[in-house]
Amino acid sequence: MSEVDTKAHDEAEEKAYGFWLFLMSDAILFSLLFATYAIMVTATDNGPARTEIFGYWRTAANTALLLSSSLTMGLASIAICEARKAAAFQWIIVTMILALAFLVLEIQEFAGLVAQGAGPDRSGFLSAYFTLVGTHGAHVTVGLIWMAVLCLHLAMAPIGPAVQSATERLTMFWHLVGIVWIGIYSMVYLPGLYQ
């Protein structure tokens, strides 16, 4: 870089700021899916209702997995900030295992619902449920792929500002995924289980 005039902008900060805006946009997308779910929750078309299809243990396990993965992701980001590679690897891999377990449970749940005739094409309620929870699951998948790519970056070169800035954004993304899950847990699962 041979820029002579004072660099008035900090690239990492700009990227983080832009990513915040993207997350806001993503949050709006989720809020619309939540609103749709709230509207369609009674539109069961004489099919299964929310009181009949959710499993207590699976939901509890999913919540525990995802919230602990938020913690381990935080620990990974601290390790990357401090350029401690071994610890970074360790925590990212723990996070990936937790996220993968979450996804397996979710896919099992979806497959089970489809098998018992409660797929998304059964009723408006199930369409809204699958779309909301499925979009969240897609976000988890994206996060998982992102973490794998981050591991590759870590393996290939010493920890530099580029990886640190990417980790900052990944952490932000992962926390949004966690926050949305809290919304799903309280709006979708809890009222279904305790009604």
Added chain:
Amino acid sequence: MFGRLTEDALPLYSEIAMAGAAVTVGGGLFVLAVVLWTRSLLYLWRNWLTSVDHKRIGIMYVVVALVMLLRGFVDALMMRAQQAMAMNSGGYLPPEHFDQIFSSHGTIMILFMAMPFLTGLINFVMPLQIGARDVAFPRLNLISLYLTAAGAGLVLISLVIGKFSTAGWTGYPPFSETEFSPGVGVDYWIWALIVSGVGTTLTGINFITTIVKRRAPGMTWMRLPLFAWTALCASILIVFAFPALTVAGAMLALDRSAGFHFFTNDGGGNAMHFANILWMWGHPEVYILILPAFGVFSEIVATFSSKRLFAYNSLVFATVVIALLAFTTWLHHFFTMGAGASVNTAFGITTMIIAVPTGVKVFDWLMTMYRGRIRYQTPMLWTVAFLVTFTIGGMSGVLLAVPAVDYTLHNTTFLVAHFHNMVIPGALFGFFAGYVYWFPKAFGFRLDERWGKRAFWFWVTGFYLAFMPLYALGLMGMVRRLQHYDNPDWQPYLIVAAIGAASVLCGIICMAIQLWVSIRDRERLADTTGDPWNARTLEWYSSSPPPAWNFARLPQIKGTDAFWRLKERGEAYREDENVGAISLPAHSNDGIVYGALAFVFGFSMVWHIYWLALLCFGAIAAHLIVSSFRHPTEDVIPADEVARHEHDWKTAARAGSRYDGDPLCDYRTALRKVPAQ
């Protein structure tokens, strides 16, 4: 293998559709032939198609917009011709075809004409205005351009392969569901919207980050030029409103392709929920279109009145208030849904309230003109026509905001007249004004005034002739989107409206001639100073066209109208010794790669070629991952090249400008000519 795609997709069902397809394909081939004939493919590829320079990207956006304007306008002409002749007869367009045309007209004009036009203007002007070297994310900017182009491409190709939607530009279910629209038309509409919508969202993020993080030193919020303020507010609206379009489109796609029941008649679907989500995007969208045009008018009215903007602060606050209120009025698009008297009243009131900040703006512009030394050049003519015409449209809007009135006028041509009366003067005239105003900055020569004025008069006359009769027809009970009718009282009005459309056609022809004449006479129209209009804001503080690096050194801002201040002090073209080397992001193929993949992805989703869609999606993801391992390359412009450009421009400007040291010199000369009493 190819999903639903068979040879039946070719437009052999009607001669008019075949002609449309032939023009589309022929137009594409013609452009390709010219490029190959002049051997400019390599030049275009290196300097334009892969350039991450915000100015070039801006110009390419405007080119997309102008091409799509032609396409959308042909649709308009065909509709006006059909309705003028379809009294007690079928006219010349069968209903299926007529429905495609009004659907594509709306979709194109809003999403692929107005959106690229405003994005192009903001891209070109805003970084210059705030004293920045480029937008915050130049490569992302290029990708956004190609995603928009991919969406536009999907609409264009629907004319050749398959058919476009017949469900109107809003695509209301249940009609747009598979049960009633089993073809590919609605899918083209959905995927064009989603693909370009992703691009637009990324653009919004890019613009906000640029304005928040890259203002030149000293450019505080209340020194920001008004166009940059409106760009910021429009971008905030984009980031917060476009997810609603994505959600509505994606849900409809799931209904259509995967058997979901969001909006279907059966299975517990709720069709009105679509209207809700769509207009949560759709109403802010109106302000996304109009706010940047308000910014253009603000710049022009100050420049051509040789006065600073009247009540700058109130204009800023009005802009922000409009942006906030834009999210509170969406329900007025479907008062007749039956949400109840209280809900309708609440949204009727918010709709009337939003007219207040808009009114504030109109008075601010009028007061800027008051006692100004007004130069009636083309940009100013568009502005004055806007002020008058837009106010009429605003008043009919306040009328429609009364739910009881809306119940009688809903879905009539009164509504059609109203929103054209808002969007044509409020957005399109603004874009035309901006096009004429900033053209010399982009290309180094002005557009011909004579042909510009002809285009203006044809457009304005055509607008009044085309849309005032529609107000009357709406009050006479004519429903919109009629393919034929049997009421003889309507026909004279519809013939007048068709004559209006013909006048607009003359306006468009004048604009084409204007462009040609201006390129021919570019020596006569050349602008050597970089400041052809005696303007006030920073984008004029550079050569025309500006160098890739915009400013040799980032300017220090000491107040509003930064450039005017420099001219007042006679400092605008003072030589600067401390010029250094500048590094800029190198050109990038990413835009074309993502754009092409997104286009094929959209196309294969439309035709249910799922393996190809999956392949494209995977390729996009793989490219994203691979490019995270690449280090972005930069081009370094050596200090002596920067210094040489700076010296050449400032020398030419000092020789050519009458305004440096006394920006009001024209005004003072004119005063001196008035004989003493």
